Amino acid sequence: MRYSMYLTAVLANCFGDSVNQDVRKVAEQEVREMVAVVLRFVCAPITPASMAALEQGLQSTAAEMNRQIVEMVCNQLETAAAEQAPKFVDYEATDYRRLHQATPNRHVATLFGTITLWRHGYRPSDRDSSEATIFPLEQTLGLMEGVTPALVERVGVYLAEAGSSQNRVLERLQQAHGVTMGVKRLRALTAALDEALSPHRHELQVRRLLDLLQQAQAGTGRHKPVLSVGRDGITLPLQAPGEYQVAGTGTITVYDRNRKRLGTVYLGYAPESLQGTLSDALTRLIEDVLRGWKGPLPRLCYVTDAGDNETNYYQQVLCNLGHPVTGKKLEWIWIVDYYHAAQRITTMAEALFTTDQESAAWARKMRKWLKKPGGAARVLYSAAALKSRRGIAKHKLSSFELAYRYIRDRLAHMNYAEFKRWGLPIGSGVTEAACKTVFTQRLKQSGMNWTHEGAQVILNLRVILLSGIWDDAYHNLLEARSKDQPRTQSQFAALECEMAA
Numbered sequence: 001m002r003y004s005m006y007l008t009a010v011l012a013n014c015f016g017d018s019v020n021q022d023v024r025k026v027a028e029q030e031v032r033e034m035v036a037v038v039l040r041f042v043c044a045p046i047t048p049a050s051m052a053a054l055e056q057g058l059q060s061t062a063a064e065m066n067r068q069i070v071e072m073v074c075n076q077l078e079t080a081a082a083e084q085a086p087k088f089v090d091y092e093a094t095d096y097r098r099l100h101q102a103t104p105n106r107h108v109a110t111l112f113g114t115i116t117l118w119r120h121g122y123r124p125s126d127r128d129s130s131e132a133t134i135f136p137l138e139q140t141l142g143l144m145e146g147v148t149p150a151l152v153e154r155v156g157v158y159l160a161e162a163g164s165s166q167n168r169v170l171e172r173l174q175q176a177h178g179v180t181m182g183v184k185r186l187r188a189l190t191a192a193l194d195e196a197l198s199p200h201r202h203e204l205q206v207r208r209l210l211d212l213l214q215q216a217q218a219g220t221g222r223h224k225p226v227l228s229v230g231r232d233g234i235t236l237p238l239q240a241p242g243e244y245q246v247a248g249t250g251t252i253t254v255y256d257r258n259r260k261r262l263g264t265v266y267l268g269y270a271p272e273s274l275q276g277t278l279s280d281a282l283t284r285l286i287e288d289v290l291r292g293w294k295g296p297l298p299r300l301c302y303v304t305d306a307g308d309n310e311t312n313y314y315q316q317v318l319c320n321l322g323h324p325v326t327g328k329k330l331e332w333i334w335i336v337d338y339y340h341a342a343q344r345i346t347t348m349a350e351a352l353f354t355t356d357q358e359s360a361a362w363a364r365k366m367r368k369w370l371k372k373p374g375g376a377a378r379v380l381y382s383a384a385a386l387k388s389r390r391g392i393a394k395h396k397l398s399s400f401e402l403a404y405r406y407i408r409d410r411l412a413h414m415n416y417a418e419f420k421r422w423g424l425p426i427g428s429g430v431t432e433a434a435c436k437t438v439f440t441q442r443l444k445q446s447g448m449n450w451t452h453e454g455a456q457v458i459l460n461l462r463v464i465l466l467s468g469i470w471d472d473a474y475h476n477l478l479e480a481r482s483k484d485q486p487r488t489q490s491q492f493a494a495l496e497c498e499m500a501a
Contacts, residue, residue, distance in 0.1 A: 221257025
């Protein structure tokens with residue numbers, strides 16, 4: 001039987017009266033302190049400062065009461081029936097033998113502060129084993145690097161939030177929870193949390209997108225629901241950047257029948273040659289969503305700029321992608337971001353005209369044309385005619401030709417009037433914004449530089465938070481850890497059967 005079931009069974013008969021008395025004792029002591037805080041407030045002049053002191057005093061007292069209760073309860077789990085503690089447990093195919101005395105972990109971090117936890121250690125029965133001593137009670141409680149599950153979840157959110165940093169997280173732990181933690185411990189906790197959460201991300205992102213598609217399909221409007229894919233790159237400061245410094249982000253967005261964005265899931269990966277990991281993850285996500293979707297096929301579009309990685313993904317992957325159930329080739333519409341095309345119009349305008357006023361007026365007119373039927377071709381015709389008639393300064397010719405070719409070579413992907421008529425997005429704003437939200441707001445703050453591994457850990461946590469699946473992912477983590485428990489030996493087998501019945 002699991003160690004947790006042993007605790008439940010043994011403590012059921014000997015814990016109730018004790019905990020009732022001990023909790024009452026702690027509560028009465030702290031209530032007296034709360035009364036003292038209130039009396040200090042009412043017996044002095046009422047000011048904004050005294051009001052602040054009242055709230056802070058009550059909060060501090062309540063936190064201390066909760067800390068003492070958590071410490072008291074946890075320390076009674078094993079000590080209340082110490083003589084009945086199993087002599088042997090099995091864990092990960094290894095036999096462990098209980099040590100003679102319980103030992104303290106004086107640095108267990110909780111939501112309410114640091115407590116001391118007394119627990120029994122178990123050493124491998126084979127003295128030649130290299131396995132470390134385990135503490136089944138800590139595993140049963142779900143401690144991760146000596147931090148309780150509720151605080152681990154808070155630390156994860158702190159780490160993943162925009163504007164956060166290592167030092168800021170440590171400050172918040174001290175200010176909000178009264179927990180002091182070193183950098184080494186925080187990094188170990190971060191890595192452990194990432195390792196435990198990441199296996200749940202893909203499945204939950206698929207479920208999130210299927211829920212959004214269901215919502216879009218059930219809505220009203222004149223368009224078909226849209227599944228829009230995007231990807232982009234962004235430079236990331238690395239401690240040892242080597243040859244590749246461009247990180248990659250991917251997005252999958254669902255739009256409803258009225259072209260309203262219902263939600264987006266995100267991917268983010270540290271710099272890598274050719275961004276193969278991002279491509280694989282994005283493709284797997286697309287395929288599993290289509291595999292799980294039972295309704296009519298939504299419109300499929302790919303909205304990006306025309307960078308090398310973005311172009312290669314369309315030509316090498318999406319153009320050859322078949323439906324994962326029927327095998328029928330999927331029809332993807334590649335839309336080159338309208339705003340990148342508009343930037344090329346501005347570049348041509350600056351090359352064609354000598355005054356800012358003429359340049360701005362022509363560019364404004366061309367941007368409107370770009371959204372009309374055949375607009376991109378009309379823009380090119382106008383630009384070529386002006387070049388022939390007015391000429392271009394030699395030093396501006398290269399930039400004009402680059403911008404002209406950018407539009408000319410991608411005319412088929414700039415039918416913005418048609419795309420809008422189909423209810424498709426014409427701008428890659430969601431993906432452009434992802435570069436900012438996934439990377440810039442968290443990983444590109446002043447003075448930051450990263451190892452590849454360190455950046456990826458934070459990215460993994462951040463995309464879970466931004467994709468709206470954090471709560472579900474952490475719930476799944478707790479469920480998985482509840483199943484990964486040491487098991488007691490056969491002397492409790494009969495008790496296990498009794499509890500199961």
